[in-house]
Amino acid sequence: MTEEIIIAGFGGQGVLSMGKILAYSGIMQDQEVSWMPSYGPEMRGGTANVTVIVSDERISSPILNFYDTAIILNQQSMDKFESTVKPGGLLLYDPNGITRHPERKDINIYAIEGARLAAEMGNTKIFNMIVLGAYLKLKPIVKLENVILGLKKSLPERYHKLIPMNEAALKAGMENPQEMVSA
Amino acid sequence: MGELKLMKGNEAIAEAAIREGVDAYFGYPITPQSEVIEYLMMEKPEERTGMVVLQAESELAAINMVYGAAAAGKKVFTSSSSPGISLYQEGISYIAGAELPCVIANVVRGGPGLGTIQPSQADYFQTVKGGGHGDYRLLTLAPASVQEMADFIELGFELAYKYKNPVMILSDGMIGQMMEKVELKEQKPRWTDQEINEMNGSWAAIGKPETRERNIITSLDLDSAKMEQHNHHLQAKYRKMESDEVRFETFNTDDAEYLIVAYGSSARIAQKSLALARAKGIKAGLFRPITLYPFPMKALAELAPLLKGILSVEMSAGQMIEDIKLAVECNVRVEHFGRYGGIIHSPEEVLEALEQKIIGG
Known part of the structure; x- marks a missing residue:
């Protein structure tokens, strides 16, 4: 199994940390992982993206042109990455703030109302965990228990009290992905 | 199996330097390798092993601090990125001429000039063909993964001391910034003063015992015949590296x-x-x-x-x-x-x- 993922959105949405937790979860179940961020001026207020690869084998290029999954969290990223999903691949997006919805017919398109659900749960910071939950419902490449282990490993001890809230967000995400059929 | 972590290349090389028992790191921040000195500062290696970590006032100062610490027989590491490595060149040539061991990491960015902070491999000529002046060579290791960023610290110091020569770890912004699974080695103790005396006492500037003349560390000899002899000696050393140290x-x-x-x-x-x-x-x-x-x-x-x-x-x-x-x-x-x-x-x-x-x- 090799899963090649791009996660893209605004800086501050938790794009890079979502990728990091996913990568750590892969390590927890003895897989190979790579996490390659965009870095530099675009991170400071503009768009941020990260390429994550989780595989049973040694990973070759951590930089890719095409992906099995694109997780898209703003319009700029939709414009840039919709065309990079491999045929038959997955595009998961938060429709909040999206003005032009994806149009491809040869990929699987799902929406997750991450921003709305996070606001309803009273904490906008768990937005990225809701989206990650939705992704793992659609492609269970890592087990939830390993995500929790990954969270424990990647968060400093003083933040471990936040893990139950993150777990609730992951579960909320898992219950809510909605299949979108492009018009 | 050692401890498994998800780390950036820059973090892995810094952690590996602490675990290698390095005595000192001197550097000056520059993107895309600033995480090296950031990580070292956050980890407080002076509490873990007694390792000195110092942000110098400039790259010129940093490389000359490396020169001084290496001359004292200490295990010393520095890192920078392309424009900073250009500033290191005078010091690197002196260190090579004086035959001192140290490990230098270049997390290459695009150039020329200040260029860009994004990855590049355009420092190949500078690294393997000179960079500084004179007939010298840098043993150059090119890591292709975060694991190798960590592993090449140990290998780099092994080679640096084997040949009394600076070793360059030539990576780039991609390897420096990406995270991968890395298996870390056990902590090695830093060398004691006695160990440094035993291993490096024949050449290092560690004080003059009664049993021998003082060690003078310099790259200068105004007697050209002696300087030619010194160059013959260096060239013989480089030929030995060429026959014994090729890796692919x-x-x-x-x-x-x-x-x-x-x-x-x-x-x-x-x-x-x-x-x-x-x-x-x-x-x-x-x-x-x-x-x-x-x-x-x-x-x-x-x-x-x-x-x-x-x-x-x-x-x-x-x-x-x-x-x-x-x-x-x-x-x-x-x-x-x-x-x-x-x-x-x-x-x-x-x-x-x-x-x-x-x-x-």
């Missing part, structure tokens, strides 16, 4: 008609290109130099008669290609491909270049 890795070369030669990040990208090529029925192989100096001349020369063409892939306008051409003595067609100025080529672009420049060329 090959992929699918057994039946290869076409060969991609690439190091570091480009070697990782080319591995994917190789898989794409094989899926199309193209008999391609990959040759990855791990040491850039000494360059694996002989191994490439041995492969050459079996090949229809070689593509050198490097994030530069074409630097390593000169060494490949020397290695194969132009007996086989060699072309270069690479994006540069901070752009990373994709696996598909590398395959396209192989098809157009070599197979169809």
Whole structure:
């Protein structure tokens, strides 16, 4: 199994940390992982993206042109990455703030109302965990228990009290992905 | 098995330096390697092992602090990125001339000048052909993964002390910034003063015992005959490195008609290109130099008669290609491909270049 993922959105949405937790979860179940961020001026207020690869084998290029999954969290990223999903691949997006919805017919398109659900749960910071939950419902490449282990490993001890809230967000995400059929 | 962590290349090299029992790190922050000194400051190695971590006032100061600490027989490490490494060059030439061991990491960014903060491999010439003045050589290791960023600290110090020569770890912004799984080694104790005396006392400036003359560490000798002798000695040392320290890795070369030669990040990208090529029925192989100096001349020369063409892939306008051409003595067609100025080529672009420049060329 090799899963090649791009996660893209605004800086501050938790794009890079979502990728990091996913990568750590892969390590927890003895897989190979790579996490390659965009870095530099675009991170400071503009768009941020990260390429994550989780595989049973040694990973070759951590930089890719095409992906099995694109997780898209703003319009700029939709414009840039919709065309990079491999045929038959997955595009998961938060429709909040999206003005032009994806149009491809040869990929699987799902929406997750991450921003709305996070606001309803009273904490906008768990937005990225809701989206990650939705992704793992659609492609269970890592087990939830390993995500929790990954969270424990990647968060400093003083933040471990936040893990139950993150777990609730992951579960909320898992219950809510909605299949979108492009018009 | 050691401890498994998810780390950036920059963090892994810093943690590996602490665990190696390094005595001192001197540096000055520059993107894309600032995480090295950030990590070292956050980890408080002075509490873990007694290691000194100091942000110097400039790169010129940092490299001369390295020169001084190495002269005292201490294990010393520094890192920077391209424009900072340019500022290091005078010091590196002095360190090589004075025959002192140290490990230097260059997390290369696009140039020339201040250039860009994005990855590049355009410092190949500077690293393996000189950079500083005079007939000296830097043992150069090119990591292609976060694991190797960590592993090459131990190997780098082993080689630096074996040859009393500076060792360069030549990576780039991609390897520095990406995170991968890394297995960390156990903490080694730092050398005690007594161990330094025993191992390095014959050459290091550690005080004069009654049993011998004082050690003088310098790269200067105004007597040209003596300086020529010193250069003969250095050249003999470099020939020994060239015969004993070549390291490389090959992929699918057994039946290869076409060969991609690439190091570091480009070697990782080319591995994917190789898989794409094989899926199309193209008999391609990959040759990855791990040491850039000494360059694996002989191994490439041995492969050459079996090949229809070689593509050198490097994030530069074409630097390593000169060494490949020397290695194969132009007996086989060699072309270069690479994006540069901070752009990373994709696996598909590398395959396209192989098809157009070599197979169809």
